[in-house]
Amino acid sequence: MTHITVLSGGVGGARFLRGVRAWARQTHPDGAGGSTAHITAIVNTGDDMWLTGLRITPDLDSIMYTLAGANDEERGWGRVGETERVSGELKAYGVGWPWFTLGDLDIGTHLARTHFLRSGMSLSAATERILQRWDIGVRLLPMTDDEVExxxxxxxxxxxxxxxxxxxxxxxxxxxxxxxxxxxERSTPAPGVLDAIAAADVVLVAPSNPVVSIGTILGIPGIRAALAATSAPVVGVSPIINGSVVRGMADACLQTIGVATAADSVAVHYGSRAAGGLLDAWLIDEADAAVASHVEAAGIATTVVPLWMRDVPTAKQLAADAMDAATRVRSL
The missing domain is CATH 2.20.28 (Rubrerythrin, domain 2)
Known part of the structure; x- marks a missing residue:
C-alpha cells in the first residue's frame, strides 16, 4: 500500500487534497470506486477558536466539506445551499462576532464537535467521529489536540x-x-501525526499559507524532527504564481516575516532538507520558470508545471506531477 501524507490548511490545501485523492483512485483503484493508497492530511488548527460557545475549526471543516462534495464552490468556503438565520438571531442578541457569519448547516457541525469535546473527546477523536458521516477517502488529523490559536x-x-x-x-x-x-511550546502532535510522517512513502506540502498554515504545523514540537527523519521524499507545491498569491492574503503574512511573495523565496524560506530545512523538491508554475535555478541553487530539486487548480482534473494532474517529483528524488 502507498502511504501519502499531506501537510495542509485552508482552501488551497483542500483543493490539492481533492486532486491527490483523484490521482490515488486512478492509479491505485480498489475496484469499488476508492483507492488502495492511504492518504493522511495533517491539518492546521491555528485558525481555530471558541465563538458563541462553539469550537470552530475552519481548516478541518473546509477540507472535510470539499472532499465530501458539500462545499460552496462559488464562495470557496462553507456549505453549499447555506442559510444564515441563526447567525442573524445571534447578531440581534449582540452575541458573537457580527463580521464572522456562520451558516446554519455549518453550525450543526460545530454543535456536534462541541458536544463531543464537552463529552471528553479529544479534537482528533471528535474529528474522527464527525467524519463517520462523510465518505471522503482521506484521513484527517488535526496537527495537535491542544488549543494553539x-x-x-x-x-x-x-x-x-x-x-x-x-x-x-x-x-x-x-x-x-x-x-x-x-x-x-507546550503542545504535542495529535495521535497518529508522527506515525503518518514516519510511515509515509511520500510527504506532500500543499499550496497553503506558508506562514499561518504550514508554518503553524511545523511549529508543533516534534513535527519538524519527524519530517527531518522520515525516509520519504518531501515535495512542496508553491502557493505563489507569478509573484501573486493563489488565494487569500498570504502576501501580507509573508511580508511580516520578511519573505518576498515569490515562488523561489518561499522555497528558500522552507529550506532544503539536506541543509536542515523542509523540502527535497518544489513545484513551481510555468510563469515562474525563470526562478527555477534560484531554487535549485538552494539545494531543492525543482519542477516547472502548471499549478492552477481550476477543477478536479487539473488538481489531479498537479498531484501526479508532485508524485513524479517524489519518484525523481528517490532515484537520486
Missing amino acids: THVVSDIDGTEMHFQEWWTRHRASIPAREFRQLDV
Missing part, C-alpha cells in the same frame, strides 16, 4: 487580536508585527 500583533499600536479578526474582519489590512501561536 494564532494571534496577530498589530505593528501600529501593539494590540493583539485573534487571527480570524485580522484575516476576516480587517482583510489583513492592518500591518502585522508578528504572529503568535499561543502555548505552542
Whole structure:
C-alpha cells in the first residue's frame, strides 16, 4: 500500500487534497470506486477558536466539506445551499462576532464537535467521529489536540487580536508585527501525526499559507524532527504564481516575516532538507520558470508545471506531477 501524507490548511490545501485523492483512485483503484493508497492530511488548527460557545475549526471543516462534495464552490468556503438565520438571531442578541457569519448547516457541525469535546473527546477523536458521516477517502488529523490559536500583533499600536479578526474582519489590512501561536511550546502532535510522517512513502506540502498554515504545523514540537527523519521524499507545491498569491492574503503574512511573495523565496524560506530545512523538491508554475535555478541553487530539486487548480482534473494532474517529483528524488 502507498502511504501519502499531506501537510495542509485552508482552501488551497483542500483543493490539492481533492486532486491527490483523484490521482490515488486512478492509479491505485480498489475496484469499488476508492483507492488502495492511504492518504493522511495533517491539518492546521491555528485558525481555530471558541465563538458563541462553539469550537470552530475552519481548516478541518473546509477540507472535510470539499472532499465530501458539500462545499460552496462559488464562495470557496462553507456549505453549499447555506442559510444564515441563526447567525442573524445571534447578531440581534449582540452575541458573537457580527463580521464572522456562520451558516446554519455549518453550525450543526460545530454543535456536534462541541458536544463531543464537552463529552471528553479529544479534537482528533471528535474529528474522527464527525467524519463517520462523510465518505471522503482521506484521513484527517488535526496537527495537535491542544488549543494553539494564532494571534496577530498589530505593528501600529501593539494590540493583539485573534487571527480570524485580522484575516476576516480587517482583510489583513492592518500591518502585522508578528504572529503568535499561543502555548505552542507546550503542545504535542495529535495521535497518529508522527506515525503518518514516519510511515509515509511520500510527504506532500500543499499550496497553503506558508506562514499561518504550514508554518503553524511545523511549529508543533516534534513535527519538524519527524519530517527531518522520515525516509520519504518531501515535495512542496508553491502557493505563489507569478509573484501573486493563489488565494487569500498570504502576501501580507509573508511580508511580516520578511519573505518576498515569490515562488523561489518561499522555497528558500522552507529550506532544503539536506541543509536542515523542509523540502527535497518544489513545484513551481510555468510563469515562474525563470526562478527555477534560484531554487535549485538552494539545494531543492525543482519542477516547472502548471499549478492552477481550476477543477478536479487539473488538481489531479498537479498531484501526479508532485508524485513524479517524489519518484525523481528517490532515484537520486
